[in-house]
Amino acid sequence: xxxxxxxxxxxxxxxxxxxxxxxxxxxxxxxxxxxxxxxxxxxxxxxxxxxxxxxxxxxxxxxxxxxxxxxxxxxxxxxxxxxxxxxxxxxxxxxxxxxxxxxxxxxxxxxxxxxxxxxxxxxxxxxxxxxxxxxxxxxxxxxxxxxxxxxxxxxxxxxxxxxxxx
Numbered sequence: 001x002x003x004x005x006x007x008x009x010x011x012x013x014x015x016x017x018x019x020x021x022x023x024x025x026x027x028x029x030x031x032x033x034x035x036x037x038x039x040x041x042x043x044x045x046x047x048x049x050x051x052x053x054x055x056x057x058x059x060x061x062x063x064x065x066x067x068x069x070x071x072x073x074x075x076x077x078x079x080x081x082x083x084x085x086x087x088x089x090x091x092x093x094x095x096x097x098x099x100x101x102x103x104x105x106x107x108x109x110x111x112x113x114x115x116x117x118x119x120x121x122x123x124x125x126x127x128x129x130x131x132x133x134x135x136x137x138x139x140x141x142x143x144x145x146x147x148x149x150x151x152x153x154x155x156x157x158x159x160x161x162x163x164x165x166x
Contacts, residue, residue, distance in 0.1 A: 035098075035132035043137025046130050050123065055083040061144035062086065066151075080152040080162070081119055089143035101138070102131045117153035 032042075047053060047060070056062055062085040085092035093101060100111040108115055108122040123131075150162040 032129040033127045035128040037129050038132035038136050040136045040140045042133035046134050056086050060086040061146045062148040078154055082149045082151045084148050085146050086138050087141045087144045088139050089145050091147045098135050101135045105131055115156050117151045
């Protein structure tokens with residue numbers, strides 16, 4: 001009987017470990033996974049824990065000066081990274097749909113279907129709950145009217161396109 005109990009407990013623990021690594025729709029009763037469960041509070045927590053503020057700033061309004069990537073390395077003279085304004089402003093994410101933002105967070109694709117600079121972290125395994133919590137949080141921020149230059153990360157985004165305002 002004791003051996004059966006050990007096997008059951010061990011099996012349950014293994015099952016829980018596997019399901020907690022799930023990236024989308026786990027069935028854990030106490031762990032939210034769906035976008036309908038998203039909260040501003042979780043979004044704020046995720047923005048900090050995922051270190052989004054390191055590049056986009058505490059107010060998520062982006063950077064008017066290029067950042068060095070990686071932060072501890074030597075800058076590449078061909079790359080200029082300007083983390084965009086992620087506040088709900090016309091110069092930020094106001095025109096983006098929630099699904100477009102989710103695609104950018106997970107896959108690195110912008111609202112027009114173009115790839116973001118590869119230096120932007122992508123979170124392909126982030127579940128709907130966390131992704132849409134981040135989006136709710138970003139939408140709850142005060143808009144910051146700050147226009148950010150387009151990043152330069154050849155061959156995806158060129159200096160000529162940045163200067164032309166594309």
